[in-house]
Amino acid sequence: MEEAVRASGVAIAVGVVVLSFIAWFARWLQDRRFVRGIERDPGSARLPPGSMGWPLIGEMFDFLRCFKFSGRPDDFIARRKERYGETGIYRSHLFGHPVIVTCSPDLNKQVLGSLTEEGTFSTGWPSSQLLGNSVANIDGTLHKRIRKHLMKAFNSPRALDSHLSTAQPIFNSTLEDWVSKKKIVAYDETKIMTFRNICDVLVSLKSPALLDTMEPLYRGLMAGLRSTTINIPGTAFHHALKCKKKLSSILSDELKKRKEQGVQKHDFMQILIDSVDDNGNKLSEVEIVDNILSLILGGHESTSNVMTWGLYYLAKYPEILEKLKEETFSIRTGKALDDLLTTEDIKSMKYASKVAEELIRLTNLPPFIFRRVVKDAVLNGYKFPKNWKVLVWIRSIHIDPKYYDDPLAFNPDRWNNFMPKPGVYSVFGGGPRYCPGSNFARLQVMMFLHHVCLKYRWELLNPESGIAFDPHPRPRDGAELLFSRAS
Numbered sequence: 001m002e003e004a005v006r007a008s009g010v011a012i013a014v015g016v017v018v019l020s021f022i023a024w025f026a027r028w029l030q031d032r033r034f035v036r037g038i039e040r041d042p043g044s045a046r047l048p049p050g051s052m053g054w055p056l057i058g059e060m061f062d063f064l065r066c067f068k069f070s071g072r073p074d075d076f077i078a079r080r081k082e083r084y085g086e087t088g089i090y091r092s093h094l095f096g097h098p099v100i101v102t103c104s105p106d107l108n109k110q111v112l113g114s115l116t117e118e119g120t121f122s123t124g125w126p127s128s129q130l131l132g133n134s135v136a137n138i139d140g141t142l143h144k145r146i147r148k149h150l151m152k153a154f155n156s157p158r159a160l161d162s163h164l165s166t167a168q169p170i171f172n173s174t175l176e177d178w179v180s181k182k183k184i185v186a187y188d189e190t191k192i193m194t195f196r197n198i199c200d201v202l203v204s205l206k207s208p209a210l211l212d213t214m215e216p217l218y219r220g221l222m223a224g225l226r227s228t229t230i231n232i233p234g235t236a237f238h239h240a241l242k243c244k245k246k247l248s249s250i251l252s253d254e255l256k257k258r259k260e261q262g263v264q265k266h267d268f269m270q271i272l273i274d275s276v277d278d279n280g281n282k283l284s285e286v287e288i289v290d291n292i293l294s295l296i297l298g299g300h301e302s303t304s305n306v307m308t309w310g311l312y313y314l315a316k317y318p319e320i321l322e323k324l325k326e327e328t329f330s331i332r333t334g335k336a337l338d339d340l341l342t343t344e345d346i347k348s349m350k351y352a353s354k355v356a357e358e359l360i361r362l363t364n365l366p367p368f369i370f371r372r373v374v375k376d377a378v379l380n381g382y383k384f385p386k387n388w389k390v391l392v393w394i395r396s397i398h399i400d401p402k403y404y405d406d407p408l409a410f411n412p413d414r415w416n417n418f419m420p421k422p423g424v425y426s427v428f429g430g431g432p433r434y435c436p437g438s439n440f441a442r443l444q445v446m447m448f449l450h451h452v453c454l455k456y457r458w459e460l461l462n463p464e465s466g467i468a469f470d471p472h473p474r475p476r477d478g479a480e481l482l483f484s485r486a487s
């Protein structure tokens with residue numbers, strides 16, 4: 001009996017040793033595959049500290065643990081700081097690629113900024129097939145050319161005007177709809193509202209039947225962008241490719257119809273059709289369609305998340321809501337309740353603009369920005385090997401007490417005369433790919449805050465619901481609330 005117990009003890013010990021050896025060997029192989037060759041290169045700079053994790057999955061388990069299971073996404077960086085020191089740069093293996101993670105203001109600024117122009121870092125979307133000729137997916141002179149057209153369109157008084165006159169009736173009718181529903185999930189409802197808004201502002205698409213067809217296609221496309229790029233029936237990526245095809249065909253039909261019938265509309269597609277660059281070149285049809293497609297994608301979910309957090313934080317911080325209401329009502333002097341905001345009104349909404357900025361900071365999306373290393377580079381003494389991906393980790397900086405006092409507090413007044421140092425506020429990215437829709441987003445949020453404060457009140461049903469981080473930070477219950485007209 002005693003012998004049998006001893007034998008099984010020995011077997012377990014041997015098993016543990018063998019398994020530990022296999023685990024060590026698997027990680028050693030993974031490290032050797034990516035790291036040894038590079039570091040043995042004489043005279044080469046060193047790779048940043050870190051680990052390449054396990055074969056095939058790399059460090060994805062740790063990543064998912066932080067974002068999905070523990071709900072503490074910043075632990076991913078905190079753990080590396082603890083293990084490898086405050087270098088602000090770590091190597092890893094994520095999303096099927098060897099990656100360099102940068103997470104200091106200085107390094108993030110360098111990667112997002114000047115070097116991109118010199119061709120060291122290109123855009124690095126893992127599922128780039130889904131974005132086609134979108135400005136977010138192209139590089140070099142082509143990127144510059146299309147971006148110029150977009151910047152012209154975004155900054156034209158026509159675009160601002162069209163945004164103000166289109167968005168406000170949509171927001172107002174949606175808010176009335178919420179009153180009739182009484183109970184809503186803000187995360188879902190704001191998404192529908194901003195989708196209707198962006199389709200109208202960009203392409204004058206209003207037909208409820210068409211929007212109902214497009215909305216699930218966009219959801220499919222978005223899911224594909226966040227998935228692994230395996231194109232076989234049944235995968236999210238395969239479905240997303242199909243969604244992209246259908247959406248492109250809807251937008252192409254609209255473009256052709258306009259050209260054939262000579263119809264001129266007061267929207268963004270028209271601005272892109274009319275746009276001519278300094279050399280007299282116009283955008284091609286595919287370029288217009290792909291860019292409108294990705295503007296709809298980038299332009300509605302991001303702002304709807306900020307609006308959701310707006311409803312959430314204003315319900316939790318009544319003193320800030322009161323201050324915002326004071327400004328809101330002061331702007332209405334001499335206006336009827338249904339009058340729309342004008343460009344002049346927007347300029348005088350000083351407090352609302354700080355509330356919007358603070359909401360954008362706390363919404364804190366996206367967590368990181370992808371780049372791909374086009375040619376070997378060395379930054380701050382660390383090597384960035386060709387073809388590796390870079391994850392420019394911006395989210396932890398926006399809630400770091402080193403840069404923001406009491407960073408998790410909702411405090412719009414922190415923006416009084418506050419100019420964050422370079423690299424410290426990168427919610428809209430930086431450098432030549434800085435978000436062209438940033439002011440568009442701010443304006444949407446300000447218009448929404450104005451109208452919701454003017455006539456309505458709301459109450460969170462689960463004020464302590466916690467936060468979910470996958471795919472983007474949101475109240476875990478989606479901000480379920482009771483919504484009614486203010487008496």
Ligand code: HEM
Nearest residue numbers: 135136298299302303365369427428429433435436437441
């Ligand atoms: C709160 C809202 C928003 C946030 C936080 C946000 C964030 C960002 C970030 C971080 C980037 C940089 C990506 C990179 O460097 O690769 C970016 C790029 C971009 N954003 Fe936004 N965005 C927002 C709203 C919008 C809106 C409303 C639009 C358009 C209607 C838009 C259109 C774009 C486009 C086209 C790019 C690609 C620019 C380029 O590659 O040159 N975004 N955005």
